[in-house]
Amino acid sequence: MSAEITIKQGMDLPMEGAPGSQVRDVRPQGPISVYPSEYKKLKFKVLVAEGDKVKRGGAIARRKDLTDFLVRSPVAGTVKAIILGDRRSLKEIVIEPDGTDEQESFPSFAADQLVKAGRQDILDVVISSGLLACIHERPFDNMANPAHTPKSIFVNGMATAPFRPDAAVLLQGKEAEFQAGLNALTTLSDGPVHLNVSSDLKGSSTALTQAQNVQVNYFAGPHPSGNTSTHIHYLDPILPGDVVWTLRVSDVIRIGSLLTTGVFPNTQRILVTGEGVKSEARGYADVLTGTALSDIFQGVLEDGDQRVVRGDLLAGETVNPAEDGVYLYDQGFIAIPEDRERILLGWYAPTKDQFSAHKVVPSAWLKDKLFSFGTSTRGSKRAMVLTGIYDPYVALDILVDPLSRACIAGETEDAVAMGILESVPEDFALCTFICPSKTDFGTIIADALAAIEQEGI
Amino acid sequence: MSNLTEIKETIEKKHDELRPQFEKGGKFEKMYPLFEAQDTFMLTPPDTTKGLTHVRDAVDLKRVMFTVVVALLPCLMWGIFNAGHMYYHDSGMDDVGMFMKIIRGMMIVMPIIITSYAVGGFWEVLFAIVRKHEINEGFLVTGMLFPLTLPPTIPLWQVAVGISFGVVVGKEVFGGTGFNILNPALTARAYLFFAHAPYMTGNVWSKFKMDADTVVDGYTGATPLGMGAAWGNEAKDVVAELANQGHTFWTMFRGLEPGSIGETAAIPILLGAAILIVSGVGSWRIMAGGVAGLIGTAILMNLLPSGESLSAAGEPVIRTTWSQIPFTYHLVMGSFLFGIVFMATDPVSAASTNTGKWIYGVLIGVVTVLVRVTNPGFPEGVMLAILFMNVMAPIIDYYVVQGHIKKRNAHLRKFSYAKG
Numbered sequence: 001m002s003a004e005i006t007i008k009q010g011m012d013l014p015m016e017g018a019p020g021s022q023v024r025d026v027r028p029q030g031p032i033s034v035y036p037s038e039y040k041k042l043k044f045k046v047l048v049a050e051g052d053k054v055k056r057g058g059a060i061a062r063r064k065d066l067t068d069f070l071v072r073s074p075v076a077g078t079v080k081a082i083i084l085g086d087r088r089s090l091k092e093i094v095i096e097p098d099g100t101d102e103q104e105s106f107p108s109f110a111a112d113q114l115v116k117a118g119r120q121d122i123l124d125v126v127i128s129s130g131l132l133a134c135i136h137e138r139p140f141d142n143m144a145n146p147a148h149t150p151k152s153i154f155v156n157g158m159a160t161a162p163f164r165p166d167a168a169v170l171l172q173g174k175e176a177e178f179q180a181g182l183n184a185l186t187t188l189s190d191g192p193v194h195l196n197v198s199s200d201l202k203g204s205s206t207a208l209t210q211a212q213n214v215q216v217n218y219f220a221g222p223h224p225s226g227n228t229s230t231h232i233h234y235l236d237p238i239l240p241g242d243v244v245w246t247l248r249v250s251d252v253i254r255i256g257s258l259l260t261t262g263v264f265p266n267t268q269r270i271l272v273t274g275e276g277v278k279s280e281a282r283g284y285a286d287v288l289t290g291t292a293l294s295d296i297f298q299g300v301l302e303d304g305d306q307r308v309v310r311g312d313l314l315a316g317e318t319v320n321p322a323e324d325g326v327y328l329y330d331q332g333f334i335a336i337p338e339d340r341e342r343i344l345l346g347w348y349a350p351t352k353d354q355f356s357a358h359k360v361v362p363s364a365w366l367k368d369k370l371f372s373f374g375t376s377t378r379g380s381k382r383a384m385v386l387t388g389i390y391d392p393y394v395a396l397d398i399l400v401d402p403l404s405r406a407c408i409a410g411e412t413e414d415a416v417a418m419g420i421l422e423s424v425p426e427d428f429a430l431c432t433f434i435c436p437s438k439t440d441f442g443t444i445i446a447d448a449l450a451a452i453e454q455e456g457i
Numbered sequence: 458m459s460n461l462t463e464i465k466e467t468i469e470k471k472h473d474e475l476r477p478q479f480e481k482g483g484k485f486e487k488m489y490p491l492f493e494a495q496d497t498f499m500l501t502p503p504d505t506t507k508g509l510t511h512v513r514d515a516v517d518l519k520r521v522m523f524t525v526v527v528a529l530l531p532c533l534m535w536g537i538f539n540a541g542h543m544y545y546h547d548s549g550m551d552d553v554g555m556f557m558k559i560i561r562g563m564m565i566v567m568p569i570i571i572t573s574y575a576v577g578g579f580w581e582v583l584f585a586i587v588r589k590h591e592i593n594e595g596f597l598v599t600g601m602l603f604p605l606t607l608p609p610t611i612p613l614w615q616v617a618v619g620i621s622f623g624v625v626v627g628k629e630v631f632g633g634t635g636f637n638i639l640n641p642a643l644t645a646r647a648y649l650f651f652a653h654a655p656y657m658t659g660n661v662w663s664k665f666k667m668d669a670d671t672v673v674d675g676y677t678g679a680t681p682l683g684m685g686a687a688w689g690n691e692a693k694d695v696v697a698e699l700a701n702q703g704h705t706f707w708t709m710f711r712g713l714e715p716g717s718i719g720e721t722a723a724i725p726i727l728l729g730a731a732i733l734i735v736s737g738v739g740s741w742r743i744m745a746g747g748v749a750g751l752i753g754t755a756i757l758m759n760l761l762p763s764g765e766s767l768s769a770a771g772e773p774v775i776r777t778t779w780s781q782i783p784f785t786y787h788l789v790m791g792s793f794l795f796g797i798v799f800m801a802t803d804p805v806s807a808a809s810t811n812t813g814k815w816i817y818g819v820l821i822g823v824v825t826v827l828v829r830v831t832n833p834g835f836p837e838g839v840m841l842a843i844l845f846m847n848v849m850a851p852i853i854d855y856y857v858v859q860g861h862i863k864k865r866n867a868h869l870r871k872f873s874y875a876k877g
Contacts, residue, residue, distance in 0.1 A: 013512070239869050307511065315509045336512070338505055344465040346501035347519035354515035360524050360736040361515050375505040379517030380497045382593060383635030386521065387809035388740065397865055401809040402858045417862045425509055432510040436518045437635075442509040 004199065005234045007221030009395045011357055011430060015162045015313075016370045017275035017336070021169050023284040028097070031080050032290035036061050036071050037091045038327040039133060039143060044071065044090040052079045057104035057129070057264030060093050066146070072130045074266035074289040076102040092325075095290070108262030111176065114183035115213055122184050122259065129258055131265075133328055134251035138232065138244050139421040140453050150245040152191035152236045155182070157208050157249050158198050158219060160226030161312040161426070165271040165331050167197070167249040168205045169284055174253045175207040181256025186213050189245065196231040208249075221395075223314075229427045230395040238422050250331050270326065272296060274313070275372055276306035276335030289328050293321040296333070305338040307375050314433065315426030315442065339374020347379065354378060357434050382437040390441075393430035396422050400431055404441055407448035412455060415448050425449070468499050490585035494592040521738055522594040528732040528739070529601050529799065531725035533570070536718035537562035540609040543715055565609045566718055572613045574600040577620040584629040593634035595805075599623065602642035602799055605719025606792070606840075607649070615653055619645040639847045640806045647844055681709065682791045682829065685779045686836035692764025692776040696783065709789040720795035723788075730798040739802040742811060746818020747797035748788070753819075754826040755784035780830045793825055796839035806847040813850070813857040820853075821846050 036044040043064040054060055054073040061071040077097040085091030107125055109117055123146050126132050135144040144150075157167040171178055185193045192215045197208045199220035209216060217235060219225045228246045238244060247255075250268060257265040266289050273282040281300040297308065301321070309316035310327070313334055321335075343349060355371035356364045363371070390400035398419045406414040428441035435441070478484045479492035496502075498519070506513055538555075541562030545553050577600045585592045603620055623645025628637040681704045688695070699705070708714065712722025720726070733739025764778040787793065801807060801821050808817040821842045828838025835841060 015512075237869050237872055239872065307505075309511050313511045316511060317509070318511075340503040340505060342465070342469055342500035342503050344461060344468070344500055345498075347498065347517045348523055351515055356515040358514065358516040358521075358737060360520055360738060363515060373512040375511055376513065377502065377504040377506055378513045378515045379519070380493070380502045380504070380591070382518040382591065383633065385518060385593075385595060385635055385804055386738075387804045387807070388742075388811045388814060389737070391811060397861075397868065399810055399858060399861055402854065405809075418858065419865055429510045432508070433512060434514045434516070436514075436516045436521045438513065438518075440508045440510070446509070 002215060003217040003235060005217065005219050005225075006199075007219065007225040007230060007395045009392050010160075010222040010224050011393060011434075012160065012222045013162050013313075013373070013433075014355060014368075014370050015275075016372050017163070017273055017277065017282065017334075019163060019271055019273035019282040019284070021166065021283065023169070023172070023269065023286060026285045026287045026291060026296050028288050028291045029295050030292060031077075031094050031096045032075055032288060033292070033325040034060060034071060034073060034093045034095065034290050035091065035325065035327055036093070037085055037089065038329060039063075041142070046082055046090050046093065048079045048082075048093070050079050050082060053077075053098075054079060054095060055102040055104045056266060057106070059104075060095075061090060066127070068124070068127045069132055070128055070130055072104070072264050074264065076100045103263055106258060106262045106264070109184075109259050111180040111183060111256075111260050114180055114259060115186055117184070117187055119187045122187050125259060126184075126255060129264060130328070131255055131258055134247060134254055136246045138229075138238055138246060138424075140449060141246075141424045144245050145243075148243045150189045150191070150243050152244050153185050153189045153193045154228055154231050154235070154244060154246045155185070155193065155195045155214070155249065155252055156226070156228045156231065156246065157195055157201075158226030160198075160223035161314045161429070162223075163271060163273050163332065163334055164226070164312050165250070165269070165284065167208060168201070170249050170253065170269050170331075171205070171207045174257075177253045177256035177260065178207055178249065179212060179256065180260045181252035181254070182211055182214050184255060184259050185247070185252065191236070194231065194235055196228075196235075198226065224395045224427060224430065227395070227427055229423050233396045233422055240416070240421070248331065268326070268328075268330065270296075270330055271332035271334075272300065273332075274309075274334035274336050276302050276308070276337055278302055287326055289326055291326045293319065293324050293326065293333065296326070297321045297335075301335055302337070306335045307338050308333055308335045313373070314429035337372075337374045339376035341374070341376065358436070377438050379436070379438055381439075384435075384437050384439055386436055389434065390428075390431040393434060394427060396427060398423065400428065400441070404428075404431075404439075404444050407444045410448075410451070412448060412452045416452060420445065420448060420452070465500065472496050472500070487586055490590070490592050491582060494585075519594045522597050524732065524736050524738045525598045525799070526601050528729035529598075529605065529719070531728040532605055532719035532722075532795070532799075533566070533601070535712065535722050535725040536605060536609075537566045539713060539716075539721055540565045540718065542713060543609075566604075568613055569604045569607060569609070569611060569616050569718070570601065572616045573604045573620045576617040577603070577624045580621055580624040580629065584625075584633065588629075588633065590633050595634040596624070598803075599628075599642045599645075603645045605795070605799075606642065606646045606717050608716070609718055611649075615649055618653075619649040622648040635805055637805055638851075639844055640800055640803045642803075643800050643840060643844055643847075647840060650840065681786070682836040685782065685829065686833060688779050689833060690764060690778045690780065692766040692778050695777050695779055695781060696786070699786075706785055706789060709786070717792060717795075720792040723794055726794045726798055730794075733798065733802065739798065740804070740807065740814050740818075742814040743802050743807060743818035743821075744797055746815045747793075747801055747822045747825075750819035750822025751787055751793060751797075751826055752784040752822070754823045755782070755787045758826060758830050759783070782830075787826060787829070791829075791837045792839050796825075796843055797821060800839075800843050801846070806850065808850040808853045808857070810854050810857045810861075812860075813853045816853050816857070817846050817850055820849070 044061045046061050048060045056076045058073045059070040060073050063069040075097040077095045080096045081094040083092040137144040195211050195214045196217045199218040224230050254265045308321045310319045350362045352363045387401050403418045425442040425446040428445050431441040479489045541558030544561050581596045623641040627641035627644030631637045710723045734741045758780045761780045763775050765773050768774045808814050824842035825838040
């Protein structure tokens with residue numbers, strides 16, 4: 001049974017800086033880093049000391065609350081430094097590769113046997129390899145809790161936010177691993193595994209559209225038709241007490257690769273693009289997990305002040321390309337110009353170079369034009385005045401005005417009744433984008449979700 | 458082009474020089490909101506995005522608010538011409554020509570607008586400084602809306618008192634723009650209406666006249682509503698009777714008649730409505746709901762039994778009463794159009810949900826007709842209807858949200874099989 005759903009809400013941003021589909025190889029020039037700090041809210045205990053030798057796939061840290069979860073080294077080498085962050089939390093472990101490929105081996109399965117494998121057997125491998133981090137859990141979008149059995153599993157094979165990697169490019173040459181990963185997922189839930197892909201792919205990308213043992217669903221329409229929350233909302237919405245697990249195509253490939261080869265998968269394909277990246281370099285890169293961003297961005301950024309964002313432009317975090325590295329969960333980095341340009345009487349100037357969804361701005365009347373998007377707020381922060389303008393940008397059955405007010409007022413019970421648990425902050429990114437008062441809905445929703453999680457539902 | 462760049466750079470440099478004096482620890486720290494307002498008026502702010510979303514739309518609240526002011530300009534221009542026209546008309550000097558009428562109209566209207574902006578602006582800035590919030594561009598709208606609801610003969614001290622009440626009690630005591638319950642401009646209007654009725658009602662145009670004998674209803678400035686209230690449910694052929702007094706649908710539509718500055722003519726208001734709707738700034742749901750509510754209630758009122766009176770020959774004849782006035786008259790009489798287009802659509806005091814906006818609009822139309830037809834105390838009901846629904850808006854929203862939650866839960870229950 002396959003569903004076909006067309007989303008009417010939302011908007012695609014006509015943004016310059018789209019990538020090509022070429023893939024380059026990036027070799028790390030120096031040491032690589034593992035970042036337990038990428039798993040927010042979790043605490044880790046380090047298992048190695050500086051100078052220790054580790055294998056590829058060797059354990060270097062463990063979760064304090066789930067001791068079976070081990071953080072693994074992507075390469076064989078020597079531990080060079082252990083860096084602590086705030087409140088002595090484990091931030092980063094630096095490993096100098098020694099050029100050998102000594103490997104820790106994990107239990108492996110034949111790809112077609114995975115559907116019949118025991119749930120616990122597969123979970124054990126996924127947990128101890130640290131790849132449980134590739135499986136997220138809703139509500140709250142945390143790392144999956146293996147004590148929960150999800151009512152269904154959602155694999156996101158879409159990319160509507162600017163810029164998320166195209167599933168078809170991620171899958172090139174990885175079709176077998178992907179199918180193996182899907183097979184493994186079917187054992188983890190009593191319900192179906194939903195693979196959600198864009199309607200545009202019908203008849204092509206057979207790895208996605210002809211995937212076995214899962215339910216392939218098609219979504220059409222503008223962003224956020226590619227958001228996982230949208231898929232869940234239409235296919236199997238989250239009721240109080242429900243848990244669903246969510247993955248992306250890259251996560252499934254990685255799990256499939258581990259389970260079929262027994263080797264810790266240490267490369268990942270990431271998207272490097274945006275207007276701040278030189279046009280010839282906009283594309284995909286195969287990198288080693290933990291590669292320094294400086295290796296990826298060397299000679300690639302345009303001149304001038306560029307902001308590099310981990311994730312996508314609607315829901316990503318700013319990183320420092322000189323210091324940070326590639327996280328296990330990463331699938332893209334986008335650079336756009338830092339825009340502090342002040343425009344004379346810009347609040348009413350008939351601008352046609354800056355995109356707007358509002359018909360008060362002349363540029364909103366231009367069709368089929370790509371715009372340059374800098375990081376400017378394009379206006380000053382003000383009290384919320386306009387109402388009812390946000391709902392057309394959210395694909396969930398949620399009234400944005402009352403929900404955001406309930407969140408601001410700390411009325412968490414009301415917020416839950418209004419449907420906040422179906423959402424994650426990225427679902428409100430377009431509201432943040434279009435708000436004339438420059439309200440940050442993502443932060444409002446994130447704070448409320450954090451409060452709800454802490455209080456318990 | 459290079460000239461503009463030069464100007465821009467000069468301003469930017471000057472502002473950057475001055476900025477430290479207005480920031481924390483500076484000499485004029487307290488005046489920061491004033492500096493911010495001036496700074497972001499001249500140049501877009503240099504701020505960059507924080508948080509998860511890294512790009513923003515080019516729209517700014519200033520542009521949104523100023524669009525409302527632009528939408529009000531046709532009404533203002535008509536109001537200026539009409540004031541000049543009435544001045545000469547009532548003085549028996551109809552043939553002075555367009556130019557003189559406009560000049561006279563400006564002499565009458567501009568002081569009112571300037572007083573409103575100056576006094577209201579003073580309070581806005583004072584509260585911004587004391588309460589340390591930014592100066593909100595919403596005042597640009599309030600400062601223009603309020604004078605357009607006043608008769609042109611209003612004394613300036615009344616304008617000053619009214620706008621002070623509107624800004625301070627109508628808005629700032631609640632925490633400023635975005636937090637007010639009532640529409641500030643209409644609050645100011647209501648305050649003058651109840652506290653200083655003689656200036657707002659009765660013979661408001663007499664100052665212009667050589668012979669002051671016609672009583673004009675002040676709130677609407679439109680005599681028909683005044684007559685209607687006076688007639689009550691007396692049986693007369695209301696439409697014919699109005700026509701006898703010189704009021705047909707088309708005279709009221711055209712609006713070359715006494716009344717408050719901005720509301721007499723339909724065409725400039727419809728022009729403003731078009732600007733608000735096309736630009737997406739004003740809620741078409743509220744406007745459409747209001748018109749639908751007004752028409753529906755007017756038709757219901759038409760169904761009330763007609764009255765009976767004696768003909769010249771002493772025979773009893775059936776004649777229409779005020780409740781049978783057709784809905785087309787309700788649309789153009791008084792200030793309904795102005796109210797529903799510019800006042801009811803204030804997003805802060807209206808219902809915030811889109812379903813709620815429909816209900817809110819419809820009820821404004823309903824209450825307007827009820828007050829006009831059934832209430833002997835007030836000839837016109839638009840102001841009271843909007844203020845009443847401002848107060849009711851949170852309740853409407855509450856029930857809309859509860860209804861939405863119910864609908865959501867019903868939808869979600871369909872999926873609960875998956876829980877086993």
